[in-house]
Amino acid sequence: MAVLGLAWKSLVNRRATAALTLFSIALSVTLLVGVERLRHEARTSFANTISGTDLIVGARSGGVQLLLYSVFRIGNPTNNISWASYRELANHPRVAWTVPISLGDSHRGYRVMGTTAAYFEHYRYARDRALAFATGGVFDDLYDAVLGAQVARKLGYALGDELVVAHGAADVAFTRHEDRPFRVAGILKATGTPVDHTVHVSLRAIEAIHVGWQSGTPMPGFQVPAERLRTMDLTPDEITAVLVGLTSRMAAFQVQRFVNDYPDEPLTAILPGVALSELWNLMAVAENALLVVAAFVVVVGLAGMLTALLASLNERRREMAILRSVGARPIHVFTLIMGEAGVLTGGGIALGLGLLYGLLLAARTVMEDRLGIHIAVAAPAGNELILLGAVAVAGFSVGAIPAYRAYRLSLADGLSIRV
Secondary structure, eight states, X not given: OHHHHXXXXXXXXXXXXXXXXXXXXXXXXXXXXXXXHHHHHHHHHHHTSSBSOOEEEEEXXXXXXXXXXXXXOOSOOSSOEEHHHHHHHHTOTTEXXXXXXXXXXXXXXXXXXXXXXXXXXXXXXXXXXXOOEEEEOSOOSTTEEEEOHHHXXXXXXXXXXXXXXXXXXXXXXXXXXXXXXXXXXXXXXXXXXXXXXXXXXXXXXXXXXXXXXXXXXXXXXXXXXXXXXXXXXXXXXXXXXXXXXXSOGGGHHHHHHHHHTOSSSOXXXXXXXXXXXXXXXXXXXXXXXXXXHHHHHHHXXXXXXXXXXXXXXXXXXXXXXXXHHTTOOHHHHHHHHHHHHHHHHHHHHHHHHHHHHHHHHHHHHHHHHHTOOOOOOOSOOHHXXXXXXXXXXXXXXXXXXXXXXXXXXXXXXXXXXXX
């Protein structure tokens, strides 16, 4: 303990260099553990995008592609599902509820999704959390729209504002349904999912705005007043996909086989959890690359500590010689340098964790509102403890290099004056 006390006093005597070394290690630890925590929370948030839905049914395609366009609003479907097939699926005895969705239109870069009121009742995210309204409610009128939180915030919409839907993903002036504008009836609370970036309207509204359109353009001379559309039968002929809830999860494979073998048209049913896992595995390369970069930052921080200790040895040759002259053995000199490396490494880890928790507390609300990622401010988890242990072991290993060099310094070498 006396040697460790001497190590602490030695570092205090060289406080400027020691503080810089300590700070560089602390920043490295902050980055390494921060990346690991962000990676874990992002993965959890990604997996929680959809919850409580047992199957997603769409036209025959790959599982990841169906998940991308039906849940993440990325890409376009290869085909649609006929309304007759949807009704047969909805009437299956093992199906408890269904949510039909229709995609294809947009509003100023945001996807417009046609659905029913059942969407707001049954859609779940983040381990069975239901959608909630920040203001307003579910669409009641034919031309009502419900906005995701990000759509309302970035475009500055409030209840009662009008918006015009564009035909297709590109918002081009001549493909807008300007004669049938929508009114904002509700704005959802932020969820951190693609729901925040979606404009929701009713399935009937999707049919209504396309009456008189053919092949993506309005038919010349075919004009139907917006009010007259309210009296028409607006049952859709086709939809894009269906979210399905079952009476029992044990029936998932039975209904999936029913859909995949459906004789009237080629359909696909996927398990959302399996498809999410496949999609996340596609991004594992970028995830691991980020962690490797953080690990290299730690290596740079420890290299800085090694440089500082080695550089100080030449200045401390006489100090070592005096220690030897008063009875210190070589192992005491070795322990002194190792003690300094331990104080720098341990202090760097503690300071790094302090910086990390400070940043998390400061940025937590902003990250939830802007990125939809909830970062837990909790004690280090298992993987984080392993990383911190690895940093501690690496710090002691690096400290052993200057300690071994000091160990070999002889008393005569320290007392002799070099010219």
